[in-house]
Amino acid sequence: MASIKDVAARAGVSVATVSRVLNDHPSVSADARTRVLAAVEALGYRPNAVARSLRTDQTRTLGLVISDVMNPYFTELARSVEEEARALGYSVIIGNADERPDLQDHHVTTLLDRRIDGLLVSPTDGGSPRMLDAARTGTPMVFVDRWIPGVDVPVVRSDGRGAVRDLVAHLYGLGHRRLAIIAGPAATTTGRERVDAFREALGAYGLALPDAYIGQGDFQADSGRRVTEGFLDLAEPPEVVFAADNLMALGALDAVRARGLRVPDDIALAAFDDIPWFVHTDPPVTAVAQPTRELGRAAVRALVDRVEGRPGASVTLPARLVVRRSCGEPTPPQSPSPVRRSTS
């Protein structure tokens, strides 16, 4: 592969001049410039990014460590991150932690070894040693979706409180009183927050959230299945199951179906994180939708701000409720329409 020396030789100039042309530095004569460009063309030369990074101490690369690529929410997040990064002249390297702290640490380590300019993380747990280290030693860093309390790093996330309140109002309006939640891991902020928001919203209607109605999941489908089975085995099973992510909702759907029960007739279901597939499930699933694209863009902008020496602030965007049929009869249409009988 041709190097800058080959180009210099062919153009009859020094490597310094070639470098200047490549980085369009002003003081190069028009003549030299054309000769260099011709040589570059002829040799199909492309600068070696590795060498360039070593010298300039910047890779124009961002690292993104997410909890689980197979989760459509994170896939979409990753996509929007890459899009925005590309627009800003950066590449992104994705590390999939698969909800495993050890894997998360592995990716943070290799990313740091590669001297990425900045790190975007959606932490799987309370914070692995390497990550905390990176945050402390000043690697530009931004948390997205989930974060770690007490670590001084901007956080880009969405606030689901409003949407969860809307959800509970919707459920209450449909006559549901026994509401259960499949929580995410307590080590994650989203795992805790969603339970808190749910409990708080319930409180506004004078409803409690008994421990038996809080199932411990891990954001994976299997745990949703397991927890739901537990709910169904209760002497007084809940009327609604609210899954703290889409994968656990899928597991819940499985469990309900495996018992020969139907959603929403026998038990209602709602989920955090809306995804395209929820439109097509049987029945379509009511969900709290995060502004995923905007989250990704905002996170990249905050990170690049930090990388380039600007402040880089935290951002919180509101989530919103998307009502479908998995919790019962949809709300009646606004326009005049035939009277509907309640399903209760």
Add this chain to the structure above:
Amino acid sequence: MASIKDVAARAGVSVATVSRVLNDHPSVSADARTRVLAAVEALGYRPNAVARSLRTDQTRTLGLVISDVMNPYFTELARSVEEEARALGYSVIIGNADERPDLQDHHVTTLLDRRIDGLLVSPTDGGSPRMLDAARTGTPMVFVDRWIPGVDVPVVRSDGRGAVRDLVAHLYGLGHRRLAIIAGPAATTTGRERVDAFREALGAYGLALPDAYIGQGDFQADSGRRVTEGFLDLAEPPEVVFAADNLMALGALDAVRARGLRVPDDIALAAFDDIPWFVHTDPPVTAVAQPTRELGRAAVRALVDRVEGRPGASVTLPARLVVRRSCGEPTPPQSPSPVRRSTS
């Protein structure tokens, strides 16, 4: 960030010795080794992968350029690729082409600029200039899922012929005679092959595949919707729509539902590429399942073989049919059971 020099100074040895310890070269005294290790520990030193890559001319990184990350099939492929690569001591950088040749080229270029050791590609089109160039100039490369005829690069893919034959048999057995297909882009091998396999299988039952029953899609949901609407507008609409990928199947499902029609009663639906969500759609979708995980692993193994100087062979794995309810009455169980009436 500490460099090898700092470690050398602290351990009271030369950088050469430090390097030897790090790469566990045999000729280092036990004493020097412990002192170096202690210094490494104390400084929290991690070798700079950029510098190392420049010197050794290898990055231990693989590039993966896929057509569309949002497609669960490719997400799963990407995941298994990363897994296998990690097991073999490599990292992978994913480039999402979004079915756009220009984006594909962008990613191939930046990947090559970074001097990745090998490239895994699922080409979006007939082959962008940079990619063809890379193949010609000897960059270790392997095609996965899709490939480009005439380019001398190993191909790891799955053969859907058998499964498509099974699908047609299934459909024929259900009494369906007018079968249509939503094809992928003709520029992709999978786009063409799936149509060919379908036509061939139809031929075995004396069925033709008229042009009107071949809709041109682009592997995205929208095109599936559009094509399906076209089919439904036909004077004699097909009884079955076979989508050449899962996203177009989703679009087809949308289109059918938007007309107030039902699957499979009014029109049957089948898809290429099985995904977890197909179990939960209304109705569950019959699909041709590729051995995605194995494909990813095999592709990485073939690529790493090439990277490390071994031959690196093509691999073709069979796909299989997964029957669900979207094409009509499921096949009767094997065990003795009441006689069933045909749905025809």
Add this chain to the structure above:
DNA sequence: ATCCTCCGTGTAATCGATTCCACGAGGAGG
């Protein structure tokens, strides 16, 4: 005792870029 080997170590070249500094030519100003 002498010579040869082998082992552990350090010096320095190298990878491919960027960039500081020096230098020569040419133009402007005195």
Add this chain to the structure above:
DNA sequence: CCTCCTCGTGGAATCGATTACACGGAGGAT
């Protein structure tokens, strides 16, 4: 005509590693 800038250019240092080569000392063989 001389001096001083400015401009374009090249030489060389540098980034942080790896590794060929040289060298000194210890130990074995004769």
